[in-house]
Amino acid sequence: MTKNTGAPKEYHGPAGGWGSLIGLGKVALAARANPAATETLLRQNKAEGHMCTSCAWAKPAHPHPFEFCENGAKATLWDLTTDRAAADFFAEYSLAELRSWPDYELERVGRLTQPMRYDAPIDRYVPVSWDEAFRGIAAELKALDPKSVTFYTSGKAALEASYLYALFARMYGNNNLPDSSNMCHETTSVGLKKVIGSPVGTCTLEDLHHCDAIFYFGQNPGTNSPRILHPLQEAVRRGCKIIVFNPLREKGLIEFTNPQEPVQMTVGSPTDLADMYLQVRPGGDIAALMGLCKHVLARDAAARAAGEREIVDRLFIEQHCHGFDEFAQQAEETGWDEIESNSGLLRADLEAAAEVYIQAENVMGIYGMGLTQHVHGSQSIGMLVNLLLLGGNIGRQGAGITPIRGHSNVQGQRTVGITEKTKLAPMQKYRELFDFKPPQEDGHTTVEFLEALLDGSNKGFVGLGGNLARAVPDHPRVHEKWRDMALTVNIATKLNRTHLMPGKSAYLLPCLVRAEEDLQRSGPQTVTIEDSFSHIYGSIGKRRPADVHLKSELAIVAGIAKATLPAHPKWKWDEWTADYGKVRDLIAETFPDEFHDMNDRMNQPGGFYRGNAAHERMWKTDSGKAEFTAPSVMNACGVGDAPDHFHLVTLRSNDQFNTTIYGHDDRLRGLKGSRMIVLMSPADMARQGLKEGDDVTLVCDTGDDERRAVSGLTVTPYRLPDGCLAGYFPELNPLVPLWYHDKLSKTPAAKGVPVRIEV
Template identity: 65%
Template structure:
């Protein structure tokens, strides 16, 4: 692992510790913390408590006294802010003026309090009643071709709301159900399913108590899922070895001081997390993992010749896998020179990492969007599965594949029907339950929805949360096309940029946050979500809503659906709104194997596990076995190196979750007070003829003839591999071509974007 140079921006303290406490305190001061907010944090991620709206990391059956992390606390305090975005605010500001505001400033206005309609004549949002909003939206949808409408969902909505959102779309007549998974882990859903038959990871939390080695690829635990650091610390203490591959030195996988430990907080004691840390080239993970496999296979040959004893799990390979011989031959034929060049890692280092793999009985592979957001991201996942298959590290305790999901229920939404792929939907069950013929034509994912909006074939966009226009690629084209749509509807808790670009008829509908009490006809309601380990959790909300005018997400979905669809005796929107338990009964009836006794198991400590066939070594693949695969290239970027071309990595800061900016402190990288930076190593700065502090622009180097540019970036020395630069998401999204996505899943390839640097004329 390369040490941080003193003359680059960096953070030399461990993750966690007093830095996390100060980070939470700063946000608490800005948001106006209340005793109720403290009670919510006390109950956060605990059995029978409130489930965090931030990441999807699993919730333990036996929680810590404080089972929240820095970013989880920020998300809760952000939702429970004392600030309010009222009709009076909108009366004082035109939408054109608000477009000039920063993302952070828009959300800092506070919680939305009233349903609003965009008035084109005044260029302002004006108050609307709920009845007016529902009726107008319903009227508009009824006259449109259902296939011209898109129903988007962010990863935050509950299982109950998500199920009804998907049902509404299909009753209306389409499968156009893109969601935030399309932008991050759809590569997992497609890539894993192809090779092991499961669209999700195979591990549960207990596996981290029994593993001997963990291999990380492209995942930033310290900022994106800090509660994961607790099982990692415990694993290290019992001797587990951890190997990390990431272009960026992320502090969370280097060192950790546990804020839950008084001794560590007082003494500053820290746990070294990674035994080996390699700054792989962006997109070079395929080559790096192939190097690991190549050395494992070489050791198998040597060990068999010398000891007549196998290193590989040959029985597992013979009984449970397909394609081993072809893969092994390919790995042996690839030269180390090619592997070293594409990965940016020396052979000796890869062999040292592979030796850790060989010497471990149980190995877990962990990855994040540093793997999924490449043109060949699916093939990278396939290569990681190849590595695990060699020694039978799938389908047994203490081993497996563990993708770390982002938003709190992004995996669960797909589980209960939010998908554009009709083959993933239990069509027969829906037909029987609701007496209708669900549409069977494939719908639009996120990229296809964007293409349809630009082409003018999409006429309505309904957003269940999120900040769609800020999260997607090709922002300039998208914003220009967006205003030509007939109808845009945004269901949200706070103001963001997506609410400032409006169709001909546009509504902004404020909803309850997950932390706020949801009172319906039968009393206070609970909701559920699924974590990234396929465990289902119930969440109880107790806080007083930010406004008496707010409605729950489920109530808003039902309100629009009732005004859009004809009455049907088996579609009982009012009953479902009155008692969410009835929706859970519907989920159970639709997915009986995974959700048996759903209502009875809602508050199972640690969540109830919905099962995973691959964990049982049941492979639902075309071959009927787990498949070894061969990549078509060792560079997952989808483009070649060229003079003056860089691989841009888009990154999230420590003061950020998805598109939500909590502040301007990226403490764990040593960057404070700004997001307008271009990160490069010293050698690359000098090679490009640039200087520290110089203001430059990035220009897209996609070979499609479209000019894309983001300027005003300050050149900042930072430890990165040669040939790449780093900058923040979502500010860099305008540089990403809509066509630049994973080949199988169409997930935007935001972790390796071809760019050039030019002097900024400003």
């Protein structure tokens, strides 16, 4: 029995406002957080407080009284739950039983409290001492070929632990150091570096106070980084125009009520944010950006012919750019029919958006994974850089390019050595400081790790945080092989699905959260993190740890390393654990230009800026200049249109941070309840003969021989472009083939998966 199609689902309130406070309250009740968590939130993202473990947005020098957002507060409350996943819980349930539990219920069990070892005959985790765990892990690592072991890290580990983790992996004998960036913004690290010489964004927080226009692509700030809404609101109020390109109309870019402003919360009206909101087709950003550039160049040609002021900044292009003529010719030759069909947008709308660019003195480009997670995502980034370069909008105040990072320190981990690429690692400094020869072969990315897992050559896995098995593509094939590994080690705060796939030998090691006091021999310890703007901040936890048995991430890494590696006078694992300041001294010695005087600077308001060459218009590219690039395709998806063929966009909900599910309310989209849904436009529903509530199966339609399908999805009407479907990550990850990724970075292409519908 089906329901009527009805109107598309929609949330009728603004982002922020009372809805945000109510949503936060619901999660607080579900988390059963320690009452002292309120005090912790008041110190969050401030000097002498802890830095949020959610997104990587900046921590301002002059913070608001409540310098946290809904998502960041949820993360902290979730960490500070009073529930515990202790030894008695694991004695009660086998792993086979726990694998039937939903992700949400696994997390709700509470904080892990003591180190555990997997006992295969009884299919349970059993408690062990830390010394037993370190010795057992070391014995397994020594028995394995170092090249067969992967050292993965999520984005939460601080700079100190990340530095030692990378050092340990290389002392052990490999560069197999993928991290969560491989799953999301590695396209930025590779694609952006290719065209401007910087693997990270060029802007600072100050630039948002001086921009005249923001072109915003593929990101949902209302859910994923709500603190950005404050500077966006301020920018709009002083006249900045925001032009949005995204398949879904996200409330966080439409209207915002600031919870920090009592008047707006009570009698005021929401702030309208987007001046234009263009629902581009999945992967259609390349064509949309080509349309913008085509109009800018046409208007410039007309102005020059009429003897008027030039629109294109030719002096900047002559001094700083390479490849302009080839790109300009391609823009001229690309027809508007091709642009419209690939972008799903009208020429008139693209020309109107381009006029905003033309009239603006300073333009910023902001983007998220909607731009990067495509087969040709690197070309999408290149096109956004093309647009900015036309007006000289990189390397001056109020202008530049800004990726929005999803993990609080994922950028910083790369900065201090977490990389599989030897050319990006400080190999010579390792030799000088630690008297060993680092391995010279590149390691593998996350996709390459999974390929090695499937062919049986990867034998060991050490995970510093995260829930990688749940986050990756191609679940059925990957999960079948995960348990074949000889060793799996997971350093974690709460139980998740990856922990339920133990190798033949497996350990689950509980660690502190960032808000908890980290007390070592020299006293309470501070850690440091890096934000999306390349600023470094000190972070110190004050909460009493959830259990006396917990160790910090750094102490666990050092403990495994000390047990595994031979003794060496320069490898001072105990000293580094006792005083993190000594690790920061090592970071400063390893990266002196960026981290000099790190211990003295880490607590200054607003953090210290480690610098960015492209920000200063120094281009570390092959040509020595910023590169205009001519795209080879007009749509970033890897497979084109076919009859009854759709492109699927995977999403996070409002009650979600990556694979962590806080609840089942996707408030800002007007959705709640089951996560097993597929969003679809009413027009496409009618064409397919579907009604709201129908049960369907999505089948991957990339054309290979492997059948990948997810069944039991409920059709839900939503305002989407024709041919676009949307549904939740990670539930729909089985539809993404492992080989379907960005060509340069191997980032899974989860924002434009070709699928068909089966009833």
